[in-house]
Amino acid sequence: MRRLSLSAIRELSEQVLLANGLAEPAARSIADVVTRAEADACRSHGLYRIPGYVAGLRSGRVDGQAVPRLEPLRPGLLRVDGARGFAPPATDAGREALVAATRSNGIAAMAVVRAHHFSALWADLEPIVALGLVCWCFVVGQSSVAPHGGTRRLMGTNPIAFGWPRSGRAPFIFDFATSAAARGEVELKRLAGQDLPSGWAIDPHGLPTNDPAQALAGALLPFGGHKGSALSMMVELIAGPLIGEMTSRQVQDLKIADGGPPPGGQLFIAFDPSGVTSSAGLIAETFFGDALAQPGVRLPSTRRHEARRRSATEGVEVDNHIYETICALML
Amino acid sequence: MRRLSLSAIRELSEQVLLANGLAEPAARSIADVVTRAEADACRSHGLYRIPGYVAGLRSGRVDGQAVPRLEPLRPGLLRVDGARGFAPPATDAGREALVAATRSNGIAAMAVVRAHHFSALWADLEPIVALGLVCWCFVVGQSSVAPHGGTRRLMGTNPIAFGWPRSGRAPFIFDFATSAAARGEVELKRLAGQDLPSGWAIDPHGLPTNDPAQALAGALLPFGGHKGSALSMMVELIAGPLIGEMTSRQVQDLKIADGGPPPGGQLFIAFDPSGVTSSAGLIAETFFGDALAQPGVRLPSTRRHEARRRSATEGVEVDNHIYETICALML
Numbered sequence: 001m002r003r004l005s006l007s008a009i010r011e012l013s014e015q016v017l018l019a020n021g022l023a024e025p026a027a028r029s030i031a032d033v034v035t036r037a038e039a040d041a042c043r044s045h046g047l048y049r050i051p052g053y054v055a056g057l058r059s060g061r062v063d064g065q066a067v068p069r070l071e072p073l074r075p076g077l078l079r080v081d082g083a084r085g086f087a088p089p090a091t092d093a094g095r096e097a098l099v100a101a102t103r104s105n106g107i108a109a110m111a112v113v114r115a116h117h118f119s120a121l122w123a124d125l126e127p128i129v130a131l132g133l134v135c136w137c138f139v140v141g142q143s144s145v146a147p148h149g150g151t152r153r154l155m156g157t158n159p160i161a162f163g164w165p166r167s168g169r170a171p172f173i174f175d176f177a178t179s180a181a182a183r184g185e186v187e188l189k190r191l192a193g194q195d196l197p198s199g200w201a202i203d204p205h206g207l208p209t210n211d212p213a214q215a216l217a218g219a220l221l222p223f224g225g226h227k228g229s230a231l232s233m234m235v236e237l238i239a240g241p242l243i244g245e246m247t248s249r250q251v252q253d254l255k256i257a258d259g260g261p262p263p264g265g266q267l268f269i270a271f272d273p274s275g276v277t278s279s280a281g282l283i284a285e286t287f288f289g290d291a292l293a294q295p296g297v298r299l300p301s302t303r304r305h306e307a308r309r310r311s312a313t314e315g316v317e318v319d320n321h322i323y324e325t326i327c328a329l330m331l
Numbered sequence: 332m333r334r335l336s337l338s339a340i341r342e343l344s345e346q347v348l349l350a351n352g353l354a355e356p357a358a359r360s361i362a363d364v365v366t367r368a369e370a371d372a373c374r375s376h377g378l379y380r381i382p383g384y385v386a387g388l389r390s391g392r393v394d395g396q397a398v399p400r401l402e403p404l405r406p407g408l409l410r411v412d413g414a415r416g417f418a419p420p421a422t423d424a425g426r427e428a429l430v431a432a433t434r435s436n437g438i439a440a441m442a443v444v445r446a447h448h449f450s451a452l453w454a455d456l457e458p459i460v461a462l463g464l465v466c467w468c469f470v471v472g473q474s475s476v477a478p479h480g481g482t483r484r485l486m487g488t489n490p491i492a493f494g495w496p497r498s499g500r501a502p503f504i505f506d507f508a509t510s511a512a513a514r515g516e517v518e519l520k521r522l523a524g525q526d527l528p529s530g531w532a533i534d535p536h537g538l539p540t541n542d543p544a545q546a547l548a549g550a551l552l553p554f555g556g557h558k559g560s561a562l563s564m565m566v567e568l569i570a571g572p573l574i575g576e577m578t579s580r581q582v583q584d585l586k587i588a589d590g591g592p593p594p595g596g597q598l599f600i601a602f603d604p605s606g607v608t609s610s611a612g613l614i615a616e617t618f619f620g621d622a623l624a625q626p627g628v629r630l631p632s633t634r635r636h637e638a639r640r641r642s643a644t645e646g647v648e649v650d651n652h653i654y655e656t657i658c659a660l661m662l
Contacts, residue, residue, distance in 0.1 A: 105407035109602065147625065147628045149628050150622075154622055154628075162565045176558045228554075230505040237465075244608030271569075275404055291478055297478045297479070300561045
């Protein structure tokens with residue numbers, strides 16, 4: 001491990017992306033989400049992803065020069081065509097319009113399509129929540145999760161993120177895969193030579209396994225049995241077909257072998273908490289207070305925000321192997 | 332057990348509510364959701380709830396003569412003031428406006444406030460999905476669920492429902508408590524003298540229990556660990572504070588002892604699938620086809636729809652004790 005400052009991580013990320021033909025605004029957008037993931041100790045979405053971003057560019061599958069296009073569809077509905085580029089610059093292109101539509105309509109949605117998504121959803125919605133809106137975000141990935149009762153891959157890890165703004169405090173944000181574990185977590189277990197906990201995955205024959213390699217060859221399982229499976233299907237429907245995008249099976253059929261981010265859709269829904277009442281924030285704080293009065297209870301984003309406070313001054317530990325891999329991609 | 336036709340269940344429900352001072356439109360709305368729950372073998376929301384509805388009326392806590400009032404707030408945002416009546420007539424009062432707002436804006440939300448909710452969410456959203464819209468529904472109940480890591484009640488069982496319309500087929504609809512089990516399920520176990528599965532609940536000391544009575548005195552647990560707990564908190568926030576309504580703790584503090592439905596908020600969000608693409612339905616059907624090609628996989632509402640086909644001709648089995656209790660409430 002080596003210690004790097006956040007600005008060194010940002011610089012490293014941006015330079016390696018620029019060196020591989022990514023346009024400057026997109027490189028800045030991605031360096032930002034990568035750096036924020038490292039700052040929050042969310043390693044599975046940090047520098048670890050850089051080789052994948054580069055693979056997408058080098059294979060020509062992702063257009064490094066793509067210019068996202070914002071299309072208003074209805075008063076509360078926007079689409080951003082990512083034009084075969086990466087998702088973070090596409091989200092950046094639509095954010096302001098989504099916020100404006102939410103304020104005027106009370107609720108609004110933004111569909112990001114034809115974009116290659118590889119970042120953490122909390123990072124995508126945090127800037128919207130920071131403007132005082134409640135926000136959800138959903139994305140479909142490559143097929144890797146078997147439905148409850150099933151034996152083979154059908155859904156992606158299909159994460160759900162939700163953010164609630166808190167005046168003068170870090171927002172309440174959660175972001176989790178609807179699989180028992182994210183694919184990145186399984187890959188990190190494999191790299192570390194560790195077994196998987198039971199209930200995470202099945203092997204290629206549809207039988208339970210604790211072996212990360214067998215899990216990656218077989219299928220992950222949804223979290224929480226049939227309920228998590230239903231939520232995973234919901235994400236598949238609303239971040240896929242609902243916005244004219246592919247299901248994770250259709251993405252899988254593209255047989256992407258370069259390790260880069262798959263194409264697909266992403267759905268944002270935002271709600272203006274001043275729409276119904278001026279006291280939403282106050283009532284919510286009594287709820288958060290009641291929650292934190294129970295020892296043992298933590299709000300979802302607490303660990304990330306603690307890491308963020310530390311990393312701002314101390315920087316973060318980066319795995320030497322990942323660091324050297326990225327440096328080699330500069331050439 | 333005795334066998335009753337659906338029309339007999341509808342008639343019984345309506346008559347007992349009318350006999351206890353409920354206005355006719357509200358009695359029809361509630362008889363409808365009760366009958367549909369029995370038709371779908373969803374007993375915990377069927378006739379079993381009638382004594383509770385009557386208790387709310389007899390105690391004077393619920394206004395049987397309430398006239399719900401619809402208030403447009405922003406182009407995509409409506410509020411229905413239930414005026415201290417039951418929720419089903421309030422939802423009926425806003426449905427048409429929600430559908431119209433969704434079609435013109437692409438997405439819209441309806442907050443039902445100051446209403447007493449006791450029905451199943453799938454029954455609330457089914458008429459909206461039947462009109463071709465994607466729909467979510469969320470409701471906050473009385474505090475009965477401990478957060479992940481906690482030792483006492485904080486959230487309600489806070490269900491989430493989602494519906495996706497399917498052309499020429501029964502819709503894809505799920506509706507589940509974000510607790511490991513619904514409170515009604517625990518009460519049915521208690522009435523049947525059965526143990527609870529592990530992981531459903533903790534006792535008043537915060538320790539795991541399999542005893543339904545201890546669970547009802549203690550707290551239920553969220554499904555799916557910290558992820559289900561986060562979803563439960565989300566429901567608490569969006570069907571409570573976000574729409575100017577109480578949290579489940581605040582409802583609990585009202586110390587409702589009559590067994591009737593608690594007051595509180597309910598949030599609907601609807602999305603027009605023709606908003607982004609005309610092919611949402613077609614792409615979704617490939618997904619459903621892929622799902623059902625795996626033996627062992629069932630779509631969420633299958634069991635309900637099978638029961639519905641049977642009960643239309645055969646009627647349903649009703650517990651004698653519940654039947655006699657309801658008949659006694661007619662006096």
